[in-house]
Amino acid sequence: MDIKSVNSQGQILPQGKPVKEKLAEKDKDVSSPKVENNPAVKYEKSEKVEEKYITYDKTAVDKLKAEAEQRHANLRNMVKELLKRQGLTFKDVFEDGKEVKVDEQTRLEAQASIDEGGEYSVDAVATRIVDFAKAISGGDKAQIGKLKAAIEDGFKQAKEALGGYLPEISQKTYDEVMKRMDEWANE
Missing domain, CATH: 1.10.287 (Helix Hairpins)
Structure with missing residues (x-):
């Protein structure tokens, strides 16, 4: 390295262009224009948005879902037994539109399920x-x-x-x- 390639600020510059020209090019960044000169960028003050995440009680939800599935199965079995006593199936009722008569046993079971203390x-x-x-x-x-x-x-x-x-x-x-x-x- 010779003395011509060292400037007074301690920077090493390749030979060929004067030091002042090299420093001017360094300050001018053509790849990213300055923000204040770009009309497409608009800054507005915004309120800080605080995101809140809710942690649900997975154990309680799973327990409630399992209980609901069991109650649904119980209700379905009650209806299935009612149909069976009449010689019918779910298919008979839904596809053929056969009439279903609620017998006394099923009526009493249904009434008990909606009365005070019943599951419904x-x-x-x-x-x-x-x-x-x-x-x-x-x-x-x-x-x-x-x-x-x-x-x-x-x-x-x-x-x-x-x-x-x-x-x-x-x-x-x-x-x-x-x-x-x-x-x-x-x-």
């Missing part, structure tokens, strides 16, 4: 719905509005599926669920 009573169903809401929200009361809206939508869909009418027990269950959700909000 207002209290039991409302308890399961609210427990599920609490479990999927991780107990976060800030989610109550969303949960109530989802519950309301579920009852609305059930009403539509039943031809625009909900049985009295379903309406009582809805009222009880909303009462309990409000109580939870005010705890």
Whole structure:
């Protein structure tokens, strides 16, 4: 290296161009234009968005799902037995449209299941719905509005599926669920 290739700032420059020209090229970056000269970039002050993640109670949700599946199986078996006593199957009813008569035994079983203490009573169903809401929200009361809206939508869909009418027990269950959700909000 000779003395001509060393500038006063300690930088080593290749020979050929004067030092001042080399420094000017270094300061001028043509590959990325300066932001203030670019009209496509607009900076606006924004509020800091805080993302919140909800941790649901997987154990409780899994338990509630398993219990729901068991209750569904029990109900299905009750109907299956009713049909069997009449010499019918699910296929006969749904495909052939055969009439099903509810016998006294099945009527009593169904009545017991919706009476106080039964697995489909207002209290039991409302308890399961609210427990599920609490479990999927991780107990976060800030989610109550969303949960109530989802519950309301579920009852609305059930009403539509039943031809625009909900049985009295379903309406009582809805009222009880909303009462309990409000109580939870005010705890």
